[in-house]
Amino acid sequence: MPDLQIDAQGRLRHLLCLDGLGRARITALLDRAAQLRGAARRGELPALLAGRTVVNLFFEPSTRTRTSFELAARRLGALVVNFDIASSSTLKGETLEDTLATLEAMHADAFVIRHRENGTPRQLAAHARRAAVLNAGDGNRAHPTQGLLDLLTMRDHKGRIEGLTVTLCGDIRHSRVARSDISGLSTLGATDIRLCGPASLLPSSEEFPHCRLDVDFDAAIADADVIIMLRMQKERMESLPGIDEAEYFQRYGLSPTRLARARPDAIVMHPGPMNRGIEIDPLVADGAQSVVLEQVTNGVFVRMAALDALVNH
Numbered sequence: 001m002p003d004l005q006i007d008a009q010g011r012l013r014h015l016l017c018l019d020g021l022g023r024a025r026i027t028a029l030l031d032r033a034a035q036l037r038g039a040a041r042r043g044e045l046p047a048l049l050a051g052r053t054v055v056n057l058f059f060e061p062s063t064r065t066r067t068s069f070e071l072a073a074r075r076l077g078a079l080v081v082n083f084d085i086a087s088s089s090t091l092k093g094e095t096l097e098d099t100l101a102t103l104e105a106m107h108a109d110a111f112v113i114r115h116r117e118n119g120t121p122r123q124l125a126a127h128a129r130r131a132a133v134l135n136a137g138d139g140n141r142a143h144p145t146q147g148l149l150d151l152l153t154m155r156d157h158k159g160r161i162e163g164l165t166v167t168l169c170g171d172i173r174h175s176r177v178a179r180s181d182i183s184g185l186s187t188l189g190a191t192d193i194r195l196c197g198p199a200s201l202l203p204s205s206e207e208f209p210h211c212r213l214d215v216d217f218d219a220a221i222a223d224a225d226v227i228i229m230l231r232m233q234k235e236r237m238e239s240l241p242g243i244d245e246a247e248y249f250q251r252y253g254l255s256p257t258r259l260a261r262a263r264p265d266a267i268v269m270h271p272g273p274m275n276r277g278i279e280i281d282p283l284v285a286d287g288a289q290s291v292v293l294e295q296v297t298n299g300v301f302v303r304m305a306a307l308d309a310l311v312n313h
Contacts, residue, residue, distance in 0.1 A: 004125050011313045014125040014133040015306050017142035018183040026187055030152050032305035033298065040075070040301070047077030048308045052109040055081045057099075058136065059115045064272055065136050065146075068296070069112045072303035081108070096120065097127045104131050109311050112136050132310035134303075140174045145306055146271055147180030149299040151188065153291055154226055156298075157267050162189030167220050167262075169196040169252055170230030170279055173203050177271045178230060182208060196220035197230075197252060198240055217252050224262040228269045229254050232279045245278050255281045259289065267291045 005020065007013040018026065039045045054073040058066050066082070073080045083103070100111065110132045113121045118139035125133035137143040154161060166185055172178045172195045185193055193211045195202060202213050214220040221227060232248065240248070249255075254268065268280075268290045276282045284290060 004122060007313075012309050013313075014121075014128070014135075015144050015310060016122050016125060016133065016135045018144050018147050018180050018187065019142075021187070023187055023189075026148070026151070026184060029148055029302070029305050029309065030155060032308065033148070033152055033301040034156075036304045036308075037298070037301040045075060048304075049073060049076040049078035049109075049311060052078045052311055053081065053107060054078045054110045054112065054307065054311075055083055055103055055108045056136075057083045057111055057113045059113075059120070060137070062114055062136070064296070065114065065299075066112075068299045069134075069136060069145075069303050072300045073110075073307055075300070076304055076307065078109075078307070096124060100124050100127060100131075101129075104129060110134060110307060114138070134306060134310065137176055140176050141179065142183075143176040143180045143271075145299065145303050146177050147184040148306070149295055149302040150177075150181050150228065150269060150271075151184045152298045152302055153269065153295050154267070156294070157291065158225060161185060162191075164190045164225045165192040165194070165223060165263075166190050166226040166228065167194040167196060167224040168228045168230065169217055169220065169254070170232055171201045172197050172230070173201050174233075175230050178228075181228060182211065186210060194220045194224070198243065198248075200240065218258065218261060221254075221258060221261050224266055226267055226269065227254060227259070227262060228271075229274075229279050230271065231273060232275055249278055249281075253277075253279055253281060254284050256283050256287070259284055259287075269295060272296070 005014050005016055056066055070080050108131050112134045114136040115138050118141040121133055121135035121138050135142055135144055158164060168178050195211050196214045196217050199215050205213055268284055270292050274280055274285055276285055
């Protein structure tokens with residue numbers, strides 16, 4: 001994928017995943033997001049995307065991510081078009097490539113794409129002539145801006161990524177968030193990445209040979225600097241033999257008692273939406289160690305940084 005993401009001049013052309021971007025480029029995106037956050041707090045946010053058009057192509061339901069991208073683009077002065085999939089020509093047989101070409105001919109500058117099939121943003125990026133493509137989540141493959149906002153939030157609180165112990169818990173096997181987080185953490189030097197969940201929801205050890213896989217959450221959370229809880233989808237829950245919601249929470253829910261096993265200054269993260277009482281106790285979700293709402297705030301600035309880098313490179 002880096003061949004599509006980076007142009008011949010070494011500039012970021014598309015943002016499809018964090019794999020292959022390298023420490024310097026990821027750090028630059030985080031630094032730019034922090035810079036834009038500071039400008040916004042001072043009321044000095046520049047209209048970096050004035051005269052530009054950003055098209056949201058969400059082929060999968062999303063409120064949080066689409067809203068975050070829309071706010072990011074609008075606050076930088078862009079015209080934002082939310083493409084109505086329900087009434088689009090794709091339902092009449094038009095290919096996704098033809099849809100993209102048609103919108104690009106209308107001088108769209110960037111496409112934000114979310115799709116349930118792995119590789120769809122990459123497929124469309126390969127056909128884009130001028131516009132940039134940003135992956136807002138594809139299948140279980142990648143969610144790069146979520147990975148970036150998670151890294152920024154960790155760095156805000158820990159001052160670094162290098163050397164951190166990070167535990168991810170939940171449905172790792174099907175999680176694009178987990179894959180982007182793992183890629184970013186590995187690139188920036190996290191030394192101990194632990195993946196925890198029911199055995200049937202863990203990836204193969206071959207996919208993540210540098211990570212520790214564990215079915216025991218109490219062991220996986222011990223002395224962790226960061227705990228990332230992943231949403232447990234109800235259809236996945238139904239596939240777990242002998243485990244109902246109460247049993248899942250007992251084994252894999254983040255309660256105050258379990259959180260005490262981590263480092264005293266550990267932070268708790270969640271990409272949302274949260275299933276309170278299933279993967280996380282409300283007392284933890286709303287507690288002093290939770291940085292969930294900071295993640296949401298940081299997401300807007302990370303997406304500003306990504307749009308600026310791609311559209312104004």
